[in-house]
Amino acid sequence: MGHKLLAEAAATARGSDCGLVVLSVIRPESFAADVETLEAIGDIEDTHYDESNVLDAERRSVQSIVADSIDDTDLEITYRVSVASEDEYVETVLQTTRKTECDHLFTCGNQRSPTGKAIFGDRTQQLLLEFPGPVTVALD
Numbered sequence: 001m002g003h004k005l006l007a008e009a010a011a012t013a014r015g016s017d018c019g020l021v022v023l024s025v026i027r028p029e030s031f032a033a034d035v036e037t038l039e040a041i042g043d044i045e046d047t048h049y050d051e052s053n054v055l056d057a058e059r060r061s062v063q064s065i066v067a068d069s070i071d072d073t074d075l076e077i078t079y080r081v082s083v084a085s086e087d088e089y090v091e092t093v094l095q096t097t098r099k100t101e102c103d104h105l106f107t108c109g110n111q112r113s114p115t116g117k118a119i120f121g122d123r124t125q126q127l128l129l130e131f132p133g134p135v136t137v138a139l140d
Contacts, residue, residue, distance in 0.1 A: 002108055005138040006069035009106040012136075019076035021100045024062045025092055026054075031083045055081045090126045097131065109137045 006022075013020040031054060038049035058081045066077060078100065084092040097105060109124030128135050 002138045003065075003069040005106055005108060005136070006066055008136065008138075009104075010070040010075055012104060012106075013075060016104075018103075019078060021078045021080060021096070021102060022062055022066055023080045023082065023093065023096050024058055025089055026058060026081065026083050028083055028085055086123075089123050090130065093127060094130055103133045105131045105133065105135045107135065107137055109139050 009020055031051075034054045034057075035049075035051050038053050042049040059079050062079055062081070066079075080096055080100075082092050082096065093105075093107070096102070105127060107124060107127055109122075124137055128137070
């Protein structure tokens with residue numbers, strides 16, 4: 001998640017007098033590994049951790065990144081965390097934008113050759129084509 005992209009999204013939200021929704025998408029393999037790790041820690045500590053603890057930890061991590069990127073305490077920010085595979089990523093993002101009535105999408109993208117896009121697909125390109133509003137892309 002790019003700090004400049006978050007700052008630009010916040011500036012757009014302020015200028016439009018609306019809130020900001022920040023979505024973090026976790027891959028299922030990573031999510032399962034984190035749940036397994038927390039369950040093992042819970043066994044050692046004689047307590048209980050579950051999937052909600054992993055989602056909460058991710059949300060706190062994203063909140064920290066956002067706090068380092070923007071300094072607007074008056075901006076209403078909603079944090080969402082979803083678990084989705086590579087194949088489900090675009091639909092997860094689009095579904096979130098529909099649920100939150102998002103009218104401008106900010107996303108990070110990869111610089112790939114046309115051949116790379118054809119072979120591996122390109123989530124950013126799909127979002128550009130399928131999102132019904134403006135999309136701002138920061139290339140990493």
